[in-house]
Amino acid sequence: MSYVELYERNILKKRKEELNKLLEKCHLCPRKCLVNRLQDEKGFCGAGKRVTVSSYNLHFGEEPPISGYRGSGTIFFTHCSLRCCFCQNYPISQLGNGQEVEISELATMMVKLQKLGAHNINFVTPTHFVPQIVEALELGVREGLKIPLVYNSGGYESVETLELLDGIVDIYMPDAKYSDPESARAYSRAADYFEVNKKALLEMHRQVGDLKMDSEGIAKRGLLIRHLVMPEDIAGSRSILEFVAKNISKDTYMSIMAQYHPAHLAFEFPELSRRISKKEYDAVLEMADELGLERGWRQNF
Numbered sequence: 001m002s003y004v005e006l007y008e009r010n011i012l013k014k015r016k017e018e019l020n021k022l023l024e025k026c027h028l029c030p031r032k033c034l035v036n037r038l039q040d041e042k043g044f045c046g047a048g049k050r051v052t053v054s055s056y057n058l059h060f061g062e063e064p065p066i067s068g069y070r071g072s073g074t075i076f077f078t079h080c081s082l083r084c085c086f087c088q089n090y091p092i093s094q095l096g097n098g099q100e101v102e103i104s105e106l107a108t109m110m111v112k113l114q115k116l117g118a119h120n121i122n123f124v125t126p127t128h129f130v131p132q133i134v135e136a137l138e139l140g141v142r143e144g145l146k147i148p149l150v151y152n153s154g155g156y157e158s159v160e161t162l163e164l165l166d167g168i169v170d171i172y173m174p175d176a177k178y179s180d181p182e183s184a185r186a187y188s189r190a191a192d193y194f195e196v197n198k199k200a201l202l203e204m205h206r207q208v209g210d211l212k213m214d215s216e217g218i219a220k221r222g223l224l225i226r227h228l229v230m231p232e233d234i235a236g237s238r239s240i241l242e243f244v245a246k247n248i249s250k251d252t253y254m255s256i257m258a259q260y261h262p263a264h265l266a267f268e269f270p271e272l273s274r275r276i277s278k279k280e281y282d283a284v285l286e287m288a289d290e291l292g293l294e295r296g297w298r299q300n301f
Contacts, residue, residue, distance in 0.1 A: 019131035052078035065219035073118030107139035157200035172204035179236030254296035
């Protein structure tokens with residue numbers, strides 16, 4: 001069932017109402033700050049009542065099935081429920097750079113991107129604005145919005161929130177950042193990241209299954225997991241790949257990324273103050289091959 005069908009059956013409105021309840025004592029994400037976002041109180045992520053958007057545009061730098069040949073209609077949301085010390089987008093995620101927009105403006109962005117030819121609407125770091133996004137979708141559908149929705153996140157997600165997105169999100173594109181609790185605590189202030197992430201990945205896969213593409217290779221539905229290779233194997237890559245292979249599917253599309261470079265506060269940590277080596281990257285690729293994870297994308301080093 002698509003979000004258009006959910007709208008036509010009045011289910012989208014009910015989901016919006018249920019999600020808005022999560023804002024009153026905010027527990028949209030696993031941090032459960034319990035602030036009243038409806039009164040514009042702000043918790044760990046820094047988001048209040050109104051949506052804040054950094055930019056929206058056609059993006060051609062995502063994985064091939066997402067960007068396609070016409071581009072992915074990305075909407076970059078400000079703020080984040082993680083505090084990655086190496087975040088390359090920290091002015092947006094942590095410094096709060098962006099503009100507050102009305103729900104109607106957010107809907108207009110989606111419709112405009114569809115009219116520009118976007119293959120999908122790609123919500124980048126959407127977790128803390130899920131209720132507002134669903135409210136905007138109601139307006140967007142009335143204006144003819146119908147292309148697939150991509151949920152592009154850091155992978156630190158509440159299953160309760162994800163369950164309310166069942167049938168709304170077409171493509172989940174989460175990170176799988178860490179398996180080691182100490183690394184997650186030190187570098188993203190989320191010691192429970194792996195336990196949370198595993199549950200989230202399972203729920204995402206339950207909803208949409210393995211990634212499916214059309215005859216032109218454009219993603220229509222499914223799960224695509226991103227994993228950033230880190231220096232000194234800080235991420236604990238093997239445990240992540242083993243979990244995916246054994247508990248989700250060996251047919252999972254994995255984007256194994258080599259573009260780590262020090263940013264933001266990374267230079268405060270000696271182990272993070274360099275790029276990865278080809279040897280480190282190749283070691284993770286070998287792990288994926290060994291585990292039968294052959295689908296996805298690998299980068300030229």
